[in-house]
Amino acid sequence: MAHQPTSARRSRRLVLGAALAASALVVAACGGGGDGGDSNDPGLTEDSIKIGGHFPLTGVAAPGYSEIPLGHKAYYDFVNANGGVSGRDIEFIAKDDGYNPAKTSEVVNELVLKDEVFAIVAGLGTPTHQAVTNFLNAEGVPDLTVSSGSLLWDDPKEKPMTFGWQPDYESEGKVIGQYIAENLPDAKVGVFGQDDELGEDGTRGLEQYIADQIVSKVTYVPGNTDVGPQIAELQKSGADVVVGFNVPSYTALSQLVSMKLNYKPTWFYTNVGSDSGLVGSLLEEFSKGAIKGSSPLAGVYTTTYMPQASEPDNEWTKLWQKVWDEYGDGSPLTNYKVYGMSQAFTLVDALNRAGDDLSRESIVETFEQDGSKLSGPNYVPFRYSEDRHAGIGGLKLVQIQADGTTADKTPVLQTDVGDAEIEEFTGDVGTPPESGIPGS
Amino acid sequence: MSTDSTTKRLLDLNLTRNLLISLAVLVAGMLLLESTDRYTNTQLSSLTYYAIAAIGLTALTGLNGQISLGHGALMAVGAYTTALMLDTETPLPFPVVALVAVVVTSVVGFVVGIGAARLHGPYLAGATLALAVALPSVALYFKGTFNGEVGLTVASPRPPEWFVSFIDAVSGEFATSSKYVAYLGLMCLVVALFFALNLRRSKIGRHWRAVRDQEVAAEIAGINLGRTRVQAFVISAAYAGLAGAVMAIVVRLAAPSAFTIVLSLSVLTAAVIGGLGSITGAFIGAAVLVFLPPWVTSLSTGSGLSDTQAAQMSPLIYGIVLILVMLLAPGGVMGTLSTAWRRARLRRPNPATPTQKG
Amino acid sequence: MNGDIQKLLNILLNGLTQGIVIAAFALALVLIFRSTRIINFAQGSQAMFTTYVALTLLNRDFPYWAAFAIALAAGFLIGAVLERVVIRPLEGGMELNIVIATLGLYVAIQALAAILFGSDYQSFPSPVGVNGFQVGDTNLALTPTSIFILCTVGVVVVGLTLLFQKTQLGLTMRAAAFDGEVSRILGVKVSHLLTFGWALAGLVGAVAGILVASGQFIYPSYMETLIVFGFIAAVIGGLDSPVGAVVGGLLLGLVNSLVSGYVASGLVTLAAFVLLMVVLLLKPGGLFSSTKTRRV
Secondary structure, eight states, rough: OOHHHHHHHHHHHHHHHHHHHHHHHHHHTTTOOOSSSSOOOTEEEEEEEEEEEEEESSSSSSHHHTTTTHHHHHHHHHHTTTTTBBEEEEEEEEOOOTTTTHHHHHHHHHIIIIIIISEEEEEEHHHHHHHHHHHHHHTTEESSSSBSGGGGGGTTTOOTOOOOOSSSSSHHHHHHHHHHHHHHHOOOEEEEETTTTTHHHHHHHHHHHTTTTTEEEEEEEEOOOHHHHHHEEEEEESSSEEEOOOOOOOOOOOOOHHHTHHHHHHEOOOOGGGHHHHHHHHHTTTTTTTTTTTOTTTOOOEEEESSTTTTTHHHHHHHHHHHHHHSOOOSSOOOOOOEEEEEEHHHHHHHHGGGGGHHHHHHHHHHHHSGGGGOSSSSSOOOOSOOOOOOOOOEEEEEEETOOOOOSSSSSSSSOOOOOOEEEOOOOOOOTTTTSSOOO | OOHHHHHHHHHHHHHHHHHHHHHHHHHHHHHHHHHHHHHHHHHHHHHHHHHHHOHHHHHHIIIOOOOOOOHHHHHHHHHHHHHHSSSSSOOOOHHOOOOOHHHHHHHHHHHHHOOOOOOTTHHHHHHHHHHHHHHHHHHOOOOEEEEETTTOOOOOOOOOOOHHHHHHHHSSOOOOHHHHHHHHHHHHHHHHHHHHHHHHHHHHHHHHHHHHHOHHHHHEEEEEEEHHHHHHHHHHHHHHHHHHHHHHHHHHEEEGGGGSSSHHHHHHHHHHHHHTOOOHHHHHHHHHHHHHHHHHHHHHHHTOOOOHHHHHHHHHHHHHHHHHHHHHOOTTHHHHHHHHHHHHHHSSEEEEEEEEOO | OOHHHHHHHHHHHHHHHHHHHHHHHHHHHHHHHHHSSSSTHHHHHHHHHHOOOOOHHTTTTTTHHHHHHHHHHHHHHHHHHHHIIIIGGGGGHHHHHHHHHHHHHHHHHHHHHHHHHSOOOEEEESSSSOOOOOTTTTEEEOHHHHHHHHHHHHHHHHHHHHHHHHHHHHHHHHHHHHHHHHHTTOOHHHHHHHHHHHHHHHHHHHHHHHHHHHHHHEOOOHHHHHHHHHHHHHHHHHHSHHHHHHHHHHHHHHHHHHHHHTTOOOGGGHHHHHHHHHHHHHOOOOOOOOOOOOOO
16 A cells, blocks of 8 residues: 655646646636736635535435535635635635536536636545546646545545545444454444445455454445345344444434334444434434433444534534534534534645645645644544545544433544554644634 | 439438538537637537437437437446446547447347337336336446446546647647547537438438337338337437447546436436427537536526525426426427428418428 | 244335335326326425425424325325426327426426425434334334334225225216217316326325335435336336236335345346336236237
């Protein structure tokens, strides 16, 4: 997995060089210059930075995911109201791709070629974003904090402009696997996985530690909401621990079907699937007879890599709540909005660090040079460097309590893909600055 | 002897005419590509694959009377074939790849067509709809070949030297890979158009129409109904395969989530709202698919709606447009125009024979 | 009990519940096909919309059955209005035009629901429990909710059968569907009957929408898979036969569940396609088609 740092740099230079040469030609042909600012890069003026992303705002994938850009928007509005980034206001455009790669390619063309954004941020989804990485890299457009835990974004050689954000699914699988191996060594483990890289990468990580404990692996295809047969198979296998690598709606579905089958294993869900606020409120309706006010997900294990909406006393959550109250649309704060605001925070930090010399090249350099120093609510720093473009490098395992809060089951752990060790993270877990804006 | 030569001359006349039309479209397309910005260029690239698919479907539905809700699946066959063939160290030239995609899709179309030939109206619609949702799951299941949900990344064909110097000579600009893709799409569209123009005037085209309008009479006249239907399906599948090939290089990815039922229905609506059976109509329908959504979205954000609200406006307006076109122009845009044209001519004192719409 | 047998039993029970819901939706499609010979692609969106109407009322503390009844009434009304405003003017033209118009409605209603009700997941309650029954040490994939669903579809089927076979209205509808021209000459107001057919289908669709949602989550496109499966089930059943719709739905539900449980979840749609093609190759008019097979 190790990449030659020099070649990574060279290829990025090459891309940027080609892109600059092309834009220089265009500028020369049009006879016009840039519209102010220190750099002639698109999307930058003296008083504004234009960025955009693609999200499913309509269609089957819209529930939940469509809230991520709301978090971004609210946080940028907050930053702009407090002076912006080096005097520039952030203009954020969210385009709808309906989770369809063909549409993604159309709307990203629009963002880059028509709206002329400075960078693409938080583009959501693996197949969708995969459709545009080559284009963005060929055009020299920074492609920052992709909203997907796939390993595809960590490829500085081929994709020098692309950077991941959340911990990869494989690392999550490893942490869960190690916990089960150490604490539940006699458990028979079932795997409930989404039939894509979420399930595959996660299972791979899990198997590094408990390959011999796994008694059954079932997969579901997103879109097919009937998971009855899959849960029936897990029940048959006698699994008393089930690890789910799935999206939140399938956490709710798997819980419902288990209720139906009177199947009560110990559940582990990865961070992606365990939005306890969302899933809990969905399930609450159906858990009649349970103790009132008790979370339907009580007892379920999950991982977190940053504070959640369900931790109202955390300093970061307080900041998100304050920003959302002021600049949100009045709906409750959810983990999706927290996700968006957390990404936005780190992006603002990077933009600040690039400072007055902001350009497409300098922002990418900031990510590579200052990557591990970039601030945000994440417990473990980013893995960004010249030869790595992977995001957050660790997480901790928690158990959801009856009141919906979480209790730590492991310290914050740091790990990576492949056979990298899982180690306790000993660094500081940062708190947000007084102002709520990084670097000020 | 003399009738034979007349036929031959007519044929030549038709061929020449069709060739001229195709060349005119090629030149117009090039002018359009060179006079618009890069974003519009990419939109035009998308338009080419929608138009190719819609032309194929308008032939099947308009000329032969068969309905297909599964053309998206056939496009997937073309796109995956293209993605697999381009994924080598030294890929074959795109025209060869596209040709293979067309052949492979035609074979699939042949198999489906044999089943479909026995079916009518809603039964055929049901079968093709089921195909549209079934085929992407094959890509999910055979992960080793098709890479599951993530799909196959398509390496954009690199513009060759001659193309770069050609574009430089025409516009003085640097030819990007997306420009090259737009030209490839245009070339495919022109070829598709040329065949479609000839098809409708040929014996095959006449047979198709006969089967559509007068099934029993056509059979008595010696036309093999089953064979004609399969033939129509295969040719229409070939178009879908070509459209899929172009789509693969335009989108740069072949993944199951790009070939949902929405794609199949979009192609069908493109064929119908433009005017069923009309090639110009297929162009108009494809243009609506490509230009309407971003236009509505930017209009909505311009009038102060949030990004999410603007995104929701786009399908709302699209749906309403479909309904309105059907209510106000039941023959589609071209059908209604040509009816109006005929009426206007009939009202003249010395009416000429109504010309066939093209 | 043996784990393998319990799995098989539960996969079959699961298929039965899924199938009966598909059947309910297929019934709505069949009702419209019987009277107008077209497939209403907007049926799923209409059902989704009325389910949201019910949920909105439930969130305002309406009693369950009141919300249920109002949703059904809304379905009836929406069906009638759509027939009058959109479908009526297109009658007599190309069938395909009506298909496209219903596709337009399908897209537009779904977008409208997202605007009005938001696109988030919301849970839809069931009037009865969602915990499965236990017999001895065997856990059955059968809940009070699945029994509620089975019974409701049963009531709908019996109701429709009585309507079409015992009432004057039902008999006239069948006659009009069989030969509109003759009925018209005999003084039947065929146009009213067509409107009534759409309204009735809207009502049955509303029932299906609520049944799918019961004890589940809804969002504007939650009916999407059911539209496809309902259509396939209706075609398998022969399109104009209510019994066929029920048989087709159950068959499809069982095959889907078995394939998902023993082969792969991803191959369910392929299995549905294969099932449909096998049925159509054997009987091009579907299993219970009353119209004679056309010559080929």
